[in-house]
Amino acid sequence: MFKTIEWKNNCVRLIDQIRLPEKEVYVDCRNYEEVAQAIEKMIVRGAPAIGVTAAFGVALGAIKSKANNIESFKAEFDKICTRLSLTRPTAVNLFWAIKRMEEVFNRNKNKSIDDLKKLLLKEAKEIYKEDIQINKSIGMFGKRLINDGDIVLTHCNAGALATAGFGTALGVIRASVRDGKKLTVFAGETRPFLQGARLTTWELLKDRIPVTLICDNMVGYFMKKGEISKVIVGADRIALNGDVANKIGTYNIAVLAKEHNIPFYVAAPISTIDPRIKNGSSIPIEERKPSEVTTIRGNSIAPKEVKAKNPAFDITSNHYITGIITEKGILRKPFSLSIKRILKKSHYER
Amino acid sequence: MFKTIEWKNNCVRLIDQIRLPEKEVYVDCRNYEEVAQAIEKMIVRGAPAIGVTAAFGVALGAIKSKANNIESFKAEFDKICTRLSLTRPTAVNLFWAIKRMEEVFNRNKNKSIDDLKKLLLKEAKEIYKEDIQINKSIGMFGKRLINDGDIVLTHCNAGALATAGFGTALGVIRASVRDGKKLTVFAGETRPFLQGARLTTWELLKDRIPVTLICDNMVGYFMKKGEISKVIVGADRIALNGDVANKIGTYNIAVLAKEHNIPFYVAAPISTIDPRIKNGSSIPIEERKPSEVTTIRGNSIAPKEVKAKNPAFDITSNHYITGIITEKGILRKPFSLSIKRILKKSHYER
Numbered sequence: 001m002f003k004t005i006e007w008k009n010n011c012v013r014l015i016d017q018i019r020l021p022e023k024e025v026y027v028d029c030r031n032y033e034e035v036a037q038a039i040e041k042m043i044v045r046g047a048p049a050i051g052v053t054a055a056f057g058v059a060l061g062a063i064k065s066k067a068n069n070i071e072s073f074k075a076e077f078d079k080i081c082t083r084l085s086l087t088r089p090t091a092v093n094l095f096w097a098i099k100r101m102e103e104v105f106n107r108n109k110n111k112s113i114d115d116l117k118k119l120l121l122k123e124a125k126e127i128y129k130e131d132i133q134i135n136k137s138i139g140m141f142g143k144r145l146i147n148d149g150d151i152v153l154t155h156c157n158a159g160a161l162a163t164a165g166f167g168t169a170l171g172v173i174r175a176s177v178r179d180g181k182k183l184t185v186f187a188g189e190t191r192p193f194l195q196g197a198r199l200t201t202w203e204l205l206k207d208r209i210p211v212t213l214i215c216d217n218m219v220g221y222f223m224k225k226g227e228i229s230k231v232i233v234g235a236d237r238i239a240l241n242g243d244v245a246n247k248i249g250t251y252n253i254a255v256l257a258k259e260h261n262i263p264f265y266v267a268a269p270i271s272t273i274d275p276r277i278k279n280g281s282s283i284p285i286e287e288r289k290p291s292e293v294t295t296i297r298g299n300s301i302a303p304k305e306v307k308a309k310n311p312a313f314d315i316t317s318n319h320y321i322t323g324i325i326t327e328k329g330i331l332r333k334p335f336s337l338s339i340k341r342i343l344k345k346s347h348y349e350r
Numbered sequence: 351m352f353k354t355i356e357w358k359n360n361c362v363r364l365i366d367q368i369r370l371p372e373k374e375v376y377v378d379c380r381n382y383e384e385v386a387q388a389i390e391k392m393i394v395r396g397a398p399a400i401g402v403t404a405a406f407g408v409a410l411g412a413i414k415s416k417a418n419n420i421e422s423f424k425a426e427f428d429k430i431c432t433r434l435s436l437t438r439p440t441a442v443n444l445f446w447a448i449k450r451m452e453e454v455f456n457r458n459k460n461k462s463i464d465d466l467k468k469l470l471l472k473e474a475k476e477i478y479k480e481d482i483q484i485n486k487s488i489g490m491f492g493k494r495l496i497n498d499g500d501i502v503l504t505h506c507n508a509g510a511l512a513t514a515g516f517g518t519a520l521g522v523i524r525a526s527v528r529d530g531k532k533l534t535v536f537a538g539e540t541r542p543f544l545q546g547a548r549l550t551t552w553e554l555l556k557d558r559i560p561v562t563l564i565c566d567n568m569v570g571y572f573m574k575k576g577e578i579s580k581v582i583v584g585a586d587r588i589a590l591n592g593d594v595a596n597k598i599g600t601y602n603i604a605v606l607a608k609e610h611n612i613p614f615y616v617a618a619p620i621s622t623i624d625p626r627i628k629n630g631s632s633i634p635i636e637e638r639k640p641s642e643v644t645t646i647r648g649n650s651i652a653p654k655e656v657k658a659k660n661p662a663f664d665i666t667s668n669h670y671i672t673g674i675i676t677e678k679g680i681l682r683k684p685f686s687l688s689i690k691r692i693l694k695k696s697h698y699e700r
Binding site: 022189191192197198201205212214216217219221222224255259290293294299302303305306307308309310 | 371372538539540541542544547548551552555560561562563564565566567568569570571572574598599601602605606609640643644646647649650651652653655656657658659660661664665
């Protein structure tokens with residue numbers, strides 16, 4: 001099995017998600033700046049994977065520091081955290097993971113620089129391991145929602161490639177298949193970056209889970225024909241009222257699912273819930289380069305002089321969402337209540 | 351200005367819509383088989399353009415015939431019509447145009463073969479000229495619906511490239527702009543064949559009409575933001591109850607438009623209404639090769655072994671449609687009544 005993220009030889013090793021599915025190659029980031037650029041260029045993508053990678057990036061930056069007193073080490077540490085937090089604005093897991101690293105630093109600032117370096121790497125490894133465990137728990141809760149024979153539409157890639165391993169939305173699929181349930185996945189291709197066409201299909205084919213690729217604009221057609229029974233997607237940030245930011249195109253699917261009475265589930269770790277955000281309208285949406293729309297993998301598909309827009313995410317209002325599958329259980333409406341409850345519970349358990 | 355279709359030197363000359371926007375090149379079809387293949391390969395596409403091309407194809411086939419008696423000429427003529435009618439199944443304009451050519455033949459079967467050939471070419475040229483006129487009338491009626499400052503979303507290409515000239519949906523845009531109205535067009539890229547990205551943008555840039563390219567899955571995002579005020583699309587076939595077959599993705603947009611209370615208009619000639627089809631469920635939907643989904647302009651975007659589906663059209667039920675803009679006026683709900691009335695009127699006027 002491939003590894004999305006790995007700590008190896010004092011490097012952060014990433015599977016290069018730009019070159020998939022043609023080539024399975026790995027990129028070694030040797031310093032935190034290379035980690036930051038890998039996140040920006042989307043060599044690694046997917047909210048939980050970005051979080052884990054950023055944590056390793058912070059550890060890597062700290063370990064490579066030549067500072068010989070705590071003040072200059074702290075200054076360098078802050079610079080590293082700032083740089084990594086400026087890579088992408090929408091997925092909250094990035095900020096959450098960096099914050100966890102900062103907390104480790106602050107709790108242990110009386111220790112030696114060497115000890116601090118060790119503790120930071122330990123925390124990053126912890127976040128990595130936790131993420132896989134969390135995904136398995138999401139799968140365990142989510143599989144209860146899946147019936148034998150279901151045809152599940154997913155969007156973008158919320159799989160092993162979007163996490164430390166196993167996946168959120170695809171974790172639910174994997175857990176269901178391991179239970180012996182027969183199901184088919186419809187993967188929306190997910191323009192402009194084609195995560196569905198390139199990554200979700202690749203992952204599922206490796207696991208021999210039946211997958212059919214469709215264009216994003218075919219979703220209504222197949223829903224109307226009764227060929228999609230459930231939708232499961234990931235999330236980049238969840239507001240306290242249950243509004244969900246996820247890959248552009250998710251909102252289209254949510255509206256279509258509602259119109260056809262098809263359950264629409266979001267699968268995400270609790271760390272995706274942003275306790276500072278009351279509703280979706282406050283979630284910042286990343287605007288990426290228009291050239292990602294006017295070209296496909298380097299080949300032009302439109303006149304050179306044409307204007308294009310490229311919002312990378314959209315917001316799905318809570319009323320389109322049937323349930324949010326987390327590692328602590330499935331959240332139901334009203335989400336403002338169920339989210340409050342789960343955040344409290346998670347806080348007590350820490 | 352470019353010409354989509356032209357009768358030139360006893361050839362059917364077509365602008366090669368596969369090679370746009372990079373290259374503006376023309377293909378000369380020297381016999382009806384070449385015309386048929388040009389339609390199949392989508393060198394020419396768009397319901398009205400396919401109709402006009404097929405009419406020229408029938409004329410070309412007849413003119414090139416070496417038959418020296420009316421029986422063998424008739425047999426050859428039937429073969430030509432059958433071949434051309436098997437090129438694509440969804441757009442009714444194809445069958446409508448071929449039927450008009452057959453009627454000319456049947457009305458004049460007592461004339462000489464030479465006279466028949468002349469009459470057939472005359473009819474094809476008539477269909478061509480009428481189509482441009484019809485589009486201008488569609489524009490004249492449609493522009494009443496457009497306000498200064500509108501941002502109009504269109505899908506696929508229902509422009510000059512989809513017709514003999516001027517366009518249906520883009521004809522409404524052109525007529526509005528000529529009236530001095532300021533508007534912006536949002537062009538959905540229209541996967542898998544990218545007619546929006548490649549053709550609509552190209553046409554509108556030539557006319558200096560402001561156009562912004564978006565991916566199909568961004569429609570909900572911009573509607574929610576209030577950045578789309580109207581939708582106008584073309585049609586490949588319209589049922590007697592007003593259900594509309596159009597390029598895949600149209601139905602997604604119609605559902606989203608309804609959810610956001612945005613008017614959704616269809617612009618099409620009356621010949622697009624199929625009097626034999628009661629509702630959309632009886633309209634045949636063309637399934638094209640999966641490789642159109644798994645590759646983009648020859649470049650692979652998915653694992654080679656992945657399964658893909660490629661329905662080329664979808665059906666939008668009449669209740670999503672605000673109005674149908676025809677060359678005789680704008681049809682309103684209930685469409686079964688307004689369509690009945692317009693068909694009767696058109697019949698009397700013939």
